[in-house]
Amino acid sequence: MKNLGMIVNLRKPEAVNMARRLLQWGNDNNCPFMLPHQEASALTTAGFDNEQWLHTVKLAIVVGGDGTFLRAARYVMGTDIILHGINLGHLGFLASSRPEDAEHDLDNILNDNFEVLERRVLNCTLLHDESTSHKMYALNDIVLSSNAIARLLQVEIQFNDKFFCVLPADGVIVSTPTGSTAYALSAGGPIIPPHMNAMLLAPLCAHTLYSRPLMASDDDTMTLIPRGVSRDLILTQDGQLAYEVFPNDRIEIKLSRTKKIRTVNLPGKHFLDIVREKLGWGLLKGFKID
Numbered sequence: 001m002k003n004l005g006m007i008v009n010l011r012k013p014e015a016v017n018m019a020r021r022l023l024q025w026g027n028d029n030n031c032p033f034m035l036p037h038q039e040a041s042a043l044t045t046a047g048f049d050n051e052q053w054l055h056t057v058k059l060a061i062v063v064g065g066d067g068t069f070l071r072a073a074r075y076v077m078g079t080d081i082i083l084h085g086i087n088l089g090h091l092g093f094l095a096s097s098r099p100e101d102a103e104h105d106l107d108n109i110l111n112d113n114f115e116v117l118e119r120r121v122l123n124c125t126l127l128h129d130e131s132t133s134h135k136m137y138a139l140n141d142i143v144l145s146s147n148a149i150a151r152l153l154q155v156e157i158q159f160n161d162k163f164f165c166v167l168p169a170d171g172v173i174v175s176t177p178t179g180s181t182a183y184a185l186s187a188g189g190p191i192i193p194p195h196m197n198a199m200l201l202a203p204l205c206a207h208t209l210y211s212r213p214l215m216a217s218d219d220d221t222m223t224l225i226p227r228g229v230s231r232d233l234i235l236t237q238d239g240q241l242a243y244e245v246f247p248n249d250r251i252e253i254k255l256s257r258t259k260k261i262r263t264v265n266l267p268g269k270h271f272l273d274i275v276r277e278k279l280g281w282g283l284l285k286g287f288k289i290d
Contacts, residue, residue: 002110005057005081006033007072009064010042015088018099019043019063025103031110033061057081059109059264065089066182070238073121073139073261082116084109084264091278093181094139096269108266115265119178119194120218123256126235128249139261140179140238142253144224144245145171145204147232152207158223159216166227167211171204174222174253178261181275183239189213193271199255224251 006022009015020043026033034057040047048056054076062072062085069085076083085095086102097105108114124142126134136142146153155172157164175184177192180200185191189202190213197218203211216222226233226247233245245251275281 002031003056003058004031004033005053005060006035006039007060007062007064007068007075008035008039008043009068009088010039012064012088014099015063015068016042018086018088018102022061022063022102022106025106029110054079054081059084061086061106062095063088064095066092066094067240069094070139070240074137074238074240077121077137077259077261080262082262082264091181093274093278094178094263096274097266105266109264113267117194117263117265118260119263120176120197120255121259121261122174122176122199123254123259124174124235124237125252126243126245126249127252128246130250133249134243136237136241136243137256137259138179138238139176140182141173141175141184142251143171143173143183143204143236143239144226144251145234145236146230147234151230151232153230153233154227156225156227157201158225160221161223167203167206168208169203169206169211172224173200173202173204174224175200175202176255179238181278184213187213190215191275195271197255199253218255221252221254224253225249 008019035047036053037047059082062069062083072083086097087095122138122142124136125132152168155167157167173184173187177194177196180189180192184200184202187202187204189200199216202213235243235245
């Protein structure tokens with residue numbers, strides 16, 4: 001594993017410092033990093049254009065938080081590039097490696113001491129007047145909500161083109177297993193291991209007692225149709241890109257059959273280990289497991 005790339009959150013000084021540290025580590029270990037032009041310019045080193053970078057890099061180190069990781073995922077979507085994140089953000093379920101372990105983890109990667117986890121992504125089509133308006137892919141989630149403050153939505157939900165319900169809520173989240181530890185978690189959704197082939201529908205502040213998070217299989221298609229007259233609607237892709245939505249538009253969401261995001265799974269860093277560490281799950285004060 002020699003063709004290493006790097007993507008950096010250049011707005012965080014600590015991420016830039018970490019990137020400089022890794023560049024030095026790469027030079028010392030005869031394993032220089034390939035950087036896209038933007039990162040290379042900021043770090044005053046040689047860079048590569050997008051096409052050359054995407055066709056040459058085999059594994060990319062993402063220095064930042066989960067937001068930087070999601071940006072990197074969009075960048076490499078449709079390639080076989082493997083991503084490994086070093087967390088300089090908050091929880092860090094995607095960028096799960098700690099800064100103090102960075103060089104040790106890179107040693108494992110260079111020695112092929114890791115597994116590759118293939119994460120499913122959502123394939124979302126936004127249709128306006130029965131014509132495709134936007135097509136997008138999301139590693140975490142697709143969210144339909146209102147731009148207006150405290151504005152209740154009426155969202156018709158279909159499964160495989162069959163009517164399911166009309167949901168009165170502040171919004172609706174459709175998430176991948178990877179996204180189950182993101183926005184959907186705060187909406188009361190379950191935590192789903194990222195290797196599962198499933199989707200999750202989680203209402204946002206539903207105005208009904210019957211509403212509960214609901215899972216669907218990788219063969220299902222969920223369709224969201226905003227009803228009513230509100231024209232202040234927004235569809236967000238991984239919390240980073242936004243699209244205008246109108247009443248009666250169709251938002252068709254399913255798991256992509258062709259695109260996946262490949263990530264590093266290091267020894268001793270199983271998903272459940274990360275959940276326990278990040279959320280403090282099951283840790284009793286003063287209780288130690290040998």
